[in-house]
Structures are given as C-alpha cells and as structure tokens.
Amino acid sequence: MKTSLKKKTTEEIIIDDKYCKGCYLCIAVCPKKVLGRGNKRSRAGYSMPQVENLGECLACALCEMTCPDLALTVVLEKK
Amino acid sequence: MNPLAEKYLRKSALPLIFCPGCGDGTVLNIFLRAVEEMGIFKDLALVGGIGCSGWLPTYLQSDVLHVLHGRAIPFATGLKLTDPRRKVVVFTGDGDCAGIGGNHFIHAARRNIDLTVIMLNNGIYGMTGGQVAPTTPVSKRTQTSPYGNVEFPFDVCELAKAAGATYVARTTVAHPRPLLTLIKEGIEHRGFSFIEVISQCPTQAGRYMEGTSNPAELLGLIKKRALPVEQARQASPQELEGRIVVGKLHHTREKKELSQAIYENFPEEKNN
Numbered sequence: 001m002k003t004s005l006k007k008k009t010t011e012e013i014i015i016d017d018k019y020c021k022g023c024y025l026c027i028a029v030c031p032k033k034v035l036g037r038g039n040k041r042s043r044a045g046y047s048m049p050q051v052e053n054l055g056e057c058l059a060c061a062l063c064e065m066t067c068p069d070l071a072l073t074v075v076l077e078k079k
Numbered sequence: 080m081n082p083l084a085e086k087y088l089r090k091s092a093l094p095l096i097f098c099p100g101c102g103d104g105t106v107l108n109i110f111l112r113a114v115e116e117m118g119i120f121k122d123l124a125l126v127g128g129i130g131c132s133g134w135l136p137t138y139l140q141s142d143v144l145h146v147l148h149g150r151a152i153p154f155a156t157g158l159k160l161t162d163p164r165r166k167v168v169v170f171t172g173d174g175d176c177a178g179i180g181g182n183h184f185i186h187a188a189r190r191n192i193d194l195t196v197i198m199l200n201n202g203i204y205g206m207t208g209g210q211v212a213p214t215t216p217v218s219k220r221t222q223t224s225p226y227g228n229v230e231f232p233f234d235v236c237e238l239a240k241a242a243g244a245t246y247v248a249r250t251t252v253a254h255p256r257p258l259l260t261l262i263k264e265g266i267e268h269r270g271f272s273f274i275e276v277i278s279q280c281p282t283q284a285g286r287y288m289e290g291t292s293n294p295a296e297l298l299g300l301i302k303k304r305a306l307p308v309e310q311a312r313q314a315s316p317q318e319l320e321g322r323i324v325v326g327k328l329h330h331t332r333e334k335k336e337l338s339q340a341i342y343e344n345f346p347e348e349k350n351n
Contacts (some may be wrong), residue, residue: 012337014155016080022161023281029227029253047216067257068104069095070084 008059008078011077019071022046025065027073032056035063083111087120088173088279090139096134100294102252102278103199109255110168110197113262124165126155128180130172131206131280132199149180152187155194161336163193166266173200173214177235188242188271195265196271198235198336201280209283216321219288236275240329242327245270247329251277254325261327265327269336277301277323 013034015026021041027049034057038045038050057074064074084093088111097103114120122201125136126144128151136143146154151169159167176184176198185193202219204210209222218227240247246268248261258276264273279285279297286292289300301323308326311319 014161019080019095021094021099021292025100025105025294026299028298044094058211062255064081065108065259066105067108068080068097068101068184070081070104070111073081 002059004005009077010054010057010059011075013054013057014073014075015048015050016071016073017042019047019069020044020046020048021069021071022048023068024049025066029062031060031062032058049055081108082113083108087111087114089140092129096139097131098282100279100281100297101131101132102201102276102280102298103135103251105252105255106132106170106197106199106258106276107138107277110262111139111257112259113266116259117263117266119166119266121162122166124155124158124167126151126158126167126169128169128171128175129206130175130204132170132172133175135170135199138170149175149178150183152180152183152194152196156187156190156192159192159194160338160341163342166195168266169194169196171196171198171207172200173198174204174212177233177238178204178213185238185242188239188244188273190337191243191245191270191334193269193271193339195262195268196274197262197265198273198275199278200235200254200275201278201284202232202257203280203284205280205283206243209287215288216246221283221287236273236328238287239271239273243271243334244273244329245331245334246272246327248273248327249275249277249303249323250325251301251323252279253298253305257325266329269339270332270334292348 021054036052061074123141127133129148156166180294211224212219213233248257280293281292293331305325306322311324
C-alpha cells in the first residue's frame with residue numbers, strides 16, 4: 001500500500017439538498033478535486049455538487065468551512 | 080445540515096437570505112466555529128447594522144439587536160456598558176461602518192471600548208442595488224459611477240488604527256483558517272478590535288466591477304490579490320498597488336478599556 005501522510009480519513013461528505021444554493025465554492029476550494037458538478041437538483045432548484053473521488057480527500061474541511069449556506073458536512077471516520 | 084448550524088441557528092429563519100456564493104455566509108460559518116471553540120455562546124450579544132451583513136446575527140439563537148443604518152456601534156456601546164461581562168460582536172458592512180456610521184466608528188475606536196467589530200467589505204452598496212461605496216476602488220464601474228469611480232477609497236484598517244483601535248486585522252473569505260484565528264483573537268482582546276473581511280458579492284460587485292458573477296472566480300481573484308503583512312512591509316508602493324494586505328496589522332495592550340475605566344470610577348457599583 002502507498003504510504004500516506006494523511007492523519008484523518010473521511011467517511012463521507014454530506015451535502016444537504018435543503019440548503020445548498022449551487023454556488024460551487026466547495027469545488028473551487030478543494031485542493032484534491034474531490035467534489036465535482038452533479039446533475040441532482042436541490043430543493044430550491046439549484047444543481048448541486050456531488051462527491052466524485054472520496055479516496056483522495058485529505059479531511060482538511062476547507063469545503064465545510066467555506067460553504068456559505070452551511071449545507072456541507074465532512075464526516076470523519078471514527079477510529 | 081452542518082451540526083454547528085443545527086446547534087446555534089434559528090431553524091425557522093433558514094435557508095440564509097444571501098445570494099448564492101455570497102461571502103457573508105462563510106463569515107457566519109467561521110464565526111459559529113469560533114463560538115464553538117471558545118464556548119462563549121451564553122455571553123454573546125450580537126448587533127447588526129443595515130445591509131446584507133446586518134442580517135448575519137439575526138440567524139443566531141443568542142441576544143440580537145438589528146438596528147438603524149450606521150448605528151450598530153452606538154447600540155453595541157450601550158450593551159457593553161450596561162453589563163461589561165457580555166461579549167459584544169458587531170456585524171457591519173463597508174457602507175454601514177465606513178460610510179453612514181463613519182463617525183460612530185472612529186469614536187468607538189478612540190474610546191477603546193471592548194467591542195469586536197467585524198466589517199464585511201465587498202466594495203459596493205450591494206443590498207440597495209450596487210451604488211458606489213466609500214470603499215469602491217478607483218475606476219471601477221458601478222450603478223452610480225457608470226464611467227468608472229473617480230473618488231479615492233478608504234483604507235478602513237488605517238483609519239481604525241489612527242483613531243485609536245487596539246486590535247486591527249484584515250483578512251478575506253478565501254482564507255477561512257486565518258479568519259477563524261483572527262476572530263478568536265479579536266473576541267479575546269480586551270479593547271476595540273476591528274476585523275475587516277474582504278468578501279465577494281457576485282450579484283453586484285462581481286457583475287459590474289469585476290465583470291464576472293461566478294463566485295468561484297471572484298474568490299480566486301481575492302486570493303490572488305492577498306499579500307501577507309510580513310511581505311507587505313518589505314514591498315515597494317508599486318508592488319502594493321491593487322493588493323490586499325492581510326494579517327494582524329496592529330495589536331497593543333497599553334490603552335485602558337472604557338467599561339473597566341468607568342466601573343473603576345464608581346467604587347460602590349463594583350460588586351454588582
């Protein structure tokens with residue numbers, strides 16, 4: 001297995017369709033391109049981002065901290 | 080929904096009123112983190128002025144005042160003086176703080192009262208339709224300067240420093256972690272703390288001033304213009320043109336805080 005510097009691993013990234021406004025700031029700030037543009041619509045009618053490669057996630061939570069609508073949550077794996 | 084939002088926000092008021100991609104929501108997000116890490120939610124008293132940024136405190140389940148245009152700081156002064164144990168945080172915009180409430184702002188800085196003023200600067204009057212603000216850069220096109228702005232903008236951090244503020248910092252929404260540290264330091268500091276946060280406004284400032292309404296592009300532009308204060312000290316004036324100097328610009332503990340000074344003058348009131 002490839003040695004990794006990762007200290008934490010992400011279990012999942014939850015994007016709440018009730019609050020997401022599809023600004024795609026989470027895609028812009030991600031250093032590893034974990035998120036991408038999706039086809040699913042939020043309840044307000046905006047097209048939402050989707051999780052594309054969760055394995056690359058560094059658990060830096062920049063997307064969670066930048067999300068202006070508090071719709072995004074990075075769930076860390078419990079050890 | 081984010082667990083922090085679940086814990087601290089009024090569910091009935093959600094979703095947030097801001098346009099998609101507005102930087103104000105990021106500041107609310109980071110502020111909730113600061114509150115969580117410091118554990119000060121019970122002592123919080125928030126004041127919001129008029130403008131998009133004035134809406135920020137109204138989403139929290141704490142004590143909130145939403146007041147007249149430009150008059151957020153006088154109301155906050157009253158709140159602080161009636162009970163100095165309160166942690167009073169003022170959310171204000173650039174038009175609210177530097178434009179309409181400019182005089183209140185410099186006098187609060189002069190008095191060195193223990194407030195934390197978070198000024199969200201998007202360089203335009205966004206809510207009212209994109210008029211030119213005291214912080215709009217030269218030659219930028221807005222609704223009331225269709226041939227480019229001919230006025231020179233304020234450097235609000237320099238103004239705060241000159242007026243006597245004891246903690247002055249500037250950062251942007253493209254730097255969430257430094258923003259968190261600076262907000263925490265500002266709340267901890269006993270004295271007038273002023274934090275300027277450069278944020279993007281895709282609807283007004285982005286469309287007319289920068290020529291794009293894509294929030295991600297605007298965030299990238301802000302990030303590119305940012306220059307850390309340590310590097311800015313060695314830079315020439317030509318290099319500093321159009322750049323945003325970010326970081327802790329001024330911090331001193333020499334001045335006495337106003338509410339402390341007032342309550343020391345009334346010895347019989349001390350124990351209450």
